[in-house]
Amino acid sequence: MSKPPARIRLGEAAFALFDERGYEQTTIDDIAERAGVGRTTFFRNYRSKEEVIFPDHDRLLELIRDRLATSSHSTALIAVSDAVRLVLLHYIDEGDIARRRYALTSKVPALRDREIASVARYQRLFREFIADWMGDPTEAASLRAELMAASVAAAHNHVLRRWLRGESADPVKEVDEAMREVLRLFPPPAEQRDGRDHGTTVVAFKSSIDLDTLLPSLRRLVEDGSAH
Secondary structure, three states, X not given: OOOOOHHHHHHXXXXXXXXXXXXXXXXXXXXXXXXOOOHHHHHHHOOXXXXXXXXXXXXXXXXXXXXXXXXXXXHHHHHHHHHHHHHHHHHHHHOHHHHHHHHHHHHOHHHHHHHHHHHHHHHHHHHHXXXXXXXXXXXXXXXXXXXXXXXXXXXXXXXXXXXXOOOOOOHHHHHHHHHHHHHHHOOOOHHHOOOOOOOOOOOOOOOOOOHHHHHHHHHHHHHHHHOO
């Protein structure tokens, strides 16, 4: 049976050594030796020891940009939710590697700083997209875009960390629900809602269910309608 590619062997060797010796005590030469390759091969696959732990952020950012670029003005917020789901699914696909990375970043300050910087890049991408979608150069709109992008990142990270800690059985469902909460906090301005009249419409009907029982369901319908 053929060996796994060198990139995969290097990643597996690195995490095994980090578990055994600790991150700071493990060198690039140690990783290359454990993977059965030379130092040159390591640098063909990774630029640094840190990159073994965070190898895919650039590719993920491109995936997000591509998804956002396919949206129209009326589907921009759907694209934001889809992009968040793409990132979460990437971590879920990583499985145990994602959990081992989480454990490492929780213990090593330099890695935690790198993770914070990576989150800031995602947040900036969402902020720029949202600001462009809003099409409003005022300071108030800029602040709104910043707050919305921060909420998007916070919603994703909340669900991701629950999954990493083994607290979420269905993280995809949770992230979709979290994004609906974010969009309820930031409904689009009336002029951006396809020109529809979004005032309150009351429809009369007859039901055997008493009013107190009906009201919570009606309220949820109204709230869900306002979020789309």
